[in-house]
Amino acid sequence: GENVEQHPSTLSVQEGDSAVIKCTYSDSASNYFPWYKQELGKGPQLIIDIRSNVGEKKDQRIAVTLNKTAKHFSLHITETQPEDSAVYFCAASNAGGTSYGKLTFGQGTILTVHP
């Protein structure tokens, strides 16, 4: 099955700096890669996703890049703000394959943005 590794496990930045979280996946058939943000005491919330037919996607201060050859994808947050502090999870799925509907998550990154 799919295996997703996420690094770093914790990340501390100053307000206004950029933050980068990286994930690698094992199944070359995976074609859908979402990122979720989880605030304390809440369920995860989708913030951005990318499909394997594109290499980069942006939404205001966040962007995701995908390198299919190397089987890794990254989340980039620019101009970080204290409200970006949360746990971030990457995930991968072979949508449409025999694992239809399943997401495999990374271990999570605790991001702390200091004012």
Add this chain to the structure above:
Amino acid sequence: NAGVTQTPKFQVLKTGQSMTLQCAQDMNHNSMYWYRQDPGMGLRLIYYSASEGTTDKGEVPNGYNVSRLNKREFSLRLESAAPSQTSVYFCASSRLGPYEQYFGPGTRLTVT
């Protein structure tokens, strides 16, 4: 529009007791999921229901059963709780497959 709701929010069980976690969504989604979240291990899929009338095992199904009661509701049952099932349980739903899953607020379960 409440999204995904879960009951209860907290529960303490003794080893061997049984309980059912309830989940409901009001977004007319086809697919529903149960995950458990443990420190340092991300979210792991227990069971899922790709559409009403179907259920399938995820990564960690042992010790659990599920029922897709109708399109809105998907329950998770622990028949004989064990301390290893101490975790936070999340229900999620999506219109179709893995895309844009919406998560509930979670149930924190402790088994002593």
